[in-house]
Amino acid sequence: MTLPLYDNGLLSGLLAGFLFGYVLEGAGFGSPRKLTGQFFLRDWSVFKIMFTAVIVAASGLWLFEAAGWMPSRAVFVPSLLLYGTVLGGALIGVGFVLGGYCPGTSAVGLASGRLDALVFILGMIGGSILFAALFDDLRSLALATVGSPGLTLPQLLGVPTLAVIAGLAVIAILGWKLGSALERKFGGPYTVEEVLEAVDGGDADSARRFGTGRIQPAE
Amino acid sequence: MQAAPRPFWPPLIAGTALGLVLLFTFLISGHGLGASGFFARVGAWLSALLLPDWAFANGYFAPFLRSNPLDSWISWEIVGVLFGGLAGALASGRFRTGIEQGPRTGRGARLLWALLGGLLVGFGARLAQGCTSGLGLSGSATLAVAGFVFLAGFFGAGFLASMFARRLWQ
Numbered sequence: 001m002t003l004p005l006y007d008n009g010l011l012s013g014l015l016a017g018f019l020f021g022y023v024l025e026g027a028g029f030g031s032p033r034k035l036t037g038q039f040f041l042r043d044w045s046v047f048k049i050m051f052t053a054v055i056v057a058a059s060g061l062w063l064f065e066a067a068g069w070m071p072s073r074a075v076f077v078p079s080l081l082l083y084g085t086v087l088g089g090a091l092i093g094v095g096f097v098l099g100g101y102c103p104g105t106s107a108v109g110l111a112s113g114r115l116d117a118l119v120f121i122l123g124m125i126g127g128s129i130l131f132a133a134l135f136d137d138l139r140s141l142a143l144a145t146v147g148s149p150g151l152t153l154p155q156l157l158g159v160p161t162l163a164v165i166a167g168l169a170v171i172a173i174l175g176w177k178l179g180s181a182l183e184r185k186f187g188g189p190y191t192v193e194e195v196l197e198a199v200d201g202g203d204a205d206s207a208r209r210f211g212t213g214r215i216q217p218a219e
Numbered sequence: 220m221q222a223a224p225r226p227f228w229p230p231l232i233a234g235t236a237l238g239l240v241l242l243f244t245f246l247i248s249g250h251g252l253g254a255s256g257f258f259a260r261v262g263a264w265l266s267a268l269l270l271p272d273w274a275f276a277n278g279y280f281a282p283f284l285r286s287n288p289l290d291s292w293i294s295w296e297i298v299g300v301l302f303g304g305l306a307g308a309l310a311s312g313r314f315r316t317g318i319e320q321g322p323r324t325g326r327g328a329r330l331l332w333a334l335l336g337g338l339l340v341g342f343g344a345r346l347a348q349g350c351t352s353g354l355g356l357s358g359s360a361t362l363a364v365a366g367f368v369f370l371a372g373f374f375g376a377g378f379l380a381s382m383f384a385r386r387l388w389q
Contacts, residue, residue: 004249008292016244017299018306020252023236025307028227032319036388039381045230050356052234053241057251057360060242076250078349078358080365085354088347089372091339096373097380098387099336100319102351103344104254106337107297111304113316116333121258123337128255128262130338131345135279142346152362164362192224192313200317 003070021108030112031195032100039097042188044179051172055165062161077150084142099123114199224312241360248292251357255344257297260288262341279345321388332387347372 005012027049028034037043064070081088096102099120101109106124109117135142147156154161183189228236244252263283266274274280280288308314320329344350347369349358355373358366 003246005247006249007247008249010295012247013292013295014299014302016240016248016252017296017301018303019240019243019299020237020296021300021303021305022307023233023240023303024300025304025313026228026311027230027233027237030304030308030313033321033388034227036381039377040385040389042389045227045233048230049234049237052231053237053356054359056235056238057241057245057357058362060238061245061360064246070246074249075245075361077361077363078354078365080363080368081348084346084348085365085368086372088343088345088349089354089369090376091343091346092350093373093375093377094380095336095339095341095343096351097336097377097384099333099340100388101333101336102254102340103258104252104300104350104352107254107300108304109319111301112308113314114319115316116318116320116329119330120333120337120340123334124255124258124341124344125262125265125337126334127338127341127343128259128345129266131259131342132262132266132277132279135277138346139278147364151364153364153367154362156364161362192226195319196224196313196315198322199315199319 003064004074020104021111024105024108025112028190028192028195029105030108030114030117031190032109032114032116033198034190034195035102035105036097036100037188037190040186041179041182042186043190044176044183045189047175047179048172051168051175055168055172058161058165058168062165073150077152079145079149080147080151081142082144082146084144095127222312237356238360241357244357245360251353251360252296253293253349253353253357254297254300255341255350255353256291256293258341259283259345260291260294263288321386323389324387 028045034043034045038046065072092102101117101120103124106117106120153164241251260283263280266280267284275284318326318329347354354366354369359370
């Protein structure tokens, strides 16, 4: 058996997706308040969980290659677009703050009962069609690349993979400490009770009547 | 009367679990996790259904339409995400049907902003050729420069936008 298996069949997708959805839901990422709380510095779950996951997966990939269990450069590495990567990222950042989700988390939001996630998904499908409609005008801007295909940080900086992972770990630890301090200052992170209280009945009127962020007694 | 919901996982547990799921996905499929590609494929499929002449002549959708655009790994993955999210929410007592919004936002306004936000995200993900999952998470895990450039754009613009969108959520 050689790794990766390059299995792109039905079961491979269902299994990877099921685990992905289960973990995102457990993280609280079906909640747009928890997700956007990152940008108001009140809930640092997005930063903490994403950075931890990147470091764990990057370390695992490094280990599998270093141990000879997987050939190097065997997995897909996205290429840098001259404008598209940063501009697209910026549009997703703005849309995330306004709409409350990104594509993957909107699926989890819908799966955990959020109807606003369904509306967000309809918007995303519309946005994809809009891009296709403008594609001929955008083609040269959208497809322009820069650097070699699949360029990585170790290649760009000329340092070993482990040094980059160690650097990311230092950033993660510092960001984690800062985030935890700001969470304490701003009354975060959101608890499951605070999040669920904001679902449905939590329109502006009932929010004023009942107050938000009300702490419920422990079970 | 619903049972009391169980708390969300601590970030270190959730992040480690997410990293292991991502690593597992790389090992079985040769690529990471994604999401936006599925919604683009739904857009191509829907366009072919409603506006076939336009869709099949469109420079972006035509390549998707050489076969069934939904017959793809990322479609099965998103079906899996829906089942996984549902299973997690039901098992923990966190499933609630409704609209989630900030304390000062009405339901109609919330849905309009959700539609507009979705529109920007759908467009942006095609421009970047990926989203927070495919580029931010999976791309960064391969240490791709594209992953970190994407995250810089995402967090930079998100923090700027949040200065004007505070009322929506806080």
